[in-house]
Amino acid sequence: MRLYSPNLDVLQALRGSNIELMLGVPNDDLENIATHPAGAMHGCKCDVRFRYIAVGRALQSPSLPLKALSSKNIDQFLILFYRISSETNPIALKLLMEVLWRLWYQKSVGPTAGDFGTSVENATTFNNNLIQDVKSGTPRKPENPIETNIFVMFDEGNKDPEREKHWGLYSPNKQPKYSVIFN
Incomplete structure (x- = not known):
């Protein structure tokens, strides 16, 4: 399950469940996390199975100083997050390095419409190539597929911009937009 930002009611509802959670950290919270990592974890000390932390989304060029600040200090937040998660669920995150080395590429390819260079063909090619690449593992461990996720299942007509x-x-309408080959 993915939350795009922390929601204490949802976190409380997930306590003790076997649902793994990817928790997003919105751009608006990056400065706070980078400068006060302990305060950022307030309220997250609960028995929830965190799988990933997705830090920020689509950073724009005006936030370049913020990007530098965040990348310099975000490790403190991740270490604190790991400690708190380990206290409540020691097997949820086995190794800090395992978490830090997992790369999460959000929106690596463009949408199928609505912007320059977007097309169903480009999205089809990208996602099918992505699946083949992650199935082949890394150069060091080719026998271990890389865990990945496709951004969203359904188009969302109420969002802006286009x-x-x-x-x-x-x-x-639940009809596939293009074919994705998973095997």
Whole structure:
């Protein structure tokens, strides 16, 4: 399950469940996390199975100083997050390095419509190549597929701007937009 930002009610509802969570840290919270990592974890000390932390989203050029500040200090937040998660669920995160080395590429390819250079063909090619690449593992461990995730299942017609409506594998009417080969 993915939350795009912390929601204490949802975190409380997930306590003790076997649902693994990817918790997003919104751009608006990056400065606070980078400068006060302990304060950022307030309220997250609960028995939730965190799988990933997704830090920020689509940083724009005006936030370049913030990017530098965040990348310099975000490790303190991740270490604190690991400690708190380990206290409540020691097997949820086995090794800090395991978490830090997992790369999460959000929106690596463009949507299928709504912007320059976007097309169903480009998204099809990218996602099918991505699946083949992650199945082949890393150069050091080719026998271990890399865990990955496709951004969103369905297009979301209520989003703005236009390009944000077209990230799904399926149209809102539940029809596939293109073929993805998983095997």
